[in-house]
Amino acid sequence: QQPVQSPQAVILREGEDAVINCSSSKALYSVHWYRQKHGEAPVFLMILLKGGEQMRHEKISASFNEKKQQSSLYLTASQLSYSGTYFCGTEMEAGGTSYGKLTFGQGTILTVHP
Amino acid sequence: GAGVSQSPSNKVTEKGKDVELRCDPISGHTALYWYRQSLGQGLEFLIYFQGNSAPDKSGLPSDRFSAERTGGSVSTLTIQRTQQEDSAVYLCASSLRPQQKNTEAFFGQGTRLTVV
Numbered sequence: 614q615q616p617v618q619s620p621q622a623v624i625l626r627e628g629e630d631a632v633i634n635c636s637s638s639k640a641l642y643s644v645h646w647y648r649q650k651h652g653e654a655p656v657f658l659m660i661l662l663k664g665g666e667q668m669r670h671e672k673i674s675a676s677f678n679e680k681k682q683q684s685s686l687y688l689t690a691s692q693l694s695y696s697g698t699y700f701c702g703t704e705m706e707a708g709g710t711s712y713g714k715l716t717f718g719q720g721t722i723l724t725v726h727p
Numbered sequence: 728g729a730g731v732s733q734s735p736s737n738k739v740t741e742k743g744k745d746v747e748l749r750c751d752p753i754s755g756h757t758a759l760y761w762y763r764q765s766l767g768q769g770l771e772f773l774i775y776f777q778g779n780s781a782p783d784k785s786g787l788p789s790d791r792f793s794a795e796r797t798g799g800s801v802s803t804l805t806i807q808r809t810q811q812e813d814s815a816v817y818l819c820a821s822s823l824r825p826q827q828k829n830t831e832a833f834f835g836q837g838t839r840l841t842v843v
Binding site: 643654720 | 768822832
């Protein structure tokens, strides 16, 4: 089942913060976050594991609430380069193993203006 | 290679023709995935390879779609008798699963397929 992302779109001024949420109705093993710029390949940002810690990459961080099966991506002091479409990909455990098959949300379009 | 390479980058084909899309994964990556991205949509899983085997083909939308992988490396996605609804960007990804647990997938830039 496809995870639900919110909001669908965000417009920011450079330096502002944003939060993107990803919710699943299924029990998850991990959540992967990617950013895709127009016409380019999705670029990996971070992975959140069941029972794992909050992750951080420069000014982007993310958390995973296992009780709610929800992950949030936090973009702090946004830069122009943060513009793009953000996708969460969810992974379910398959019989005690996981092989990386992801079910992606519909994406959140982030636009950062000067 | 340095990254996942896909060819062609763009393909325009007439309805009813067959097309082949190619993916060269990162060297040493045993896991390979195909996804499809329709305009303004998220990525839709098609098929997963581990080596040359495809243990999960659950996302292939119809029997017109098939894929193979040879030598544990290059993969080809074939669409027979293309339809207009097949128009999309087809993305390939590879990873070091299962040798490295919980590692990420690296995506190619995709093949934009347009069926006219």
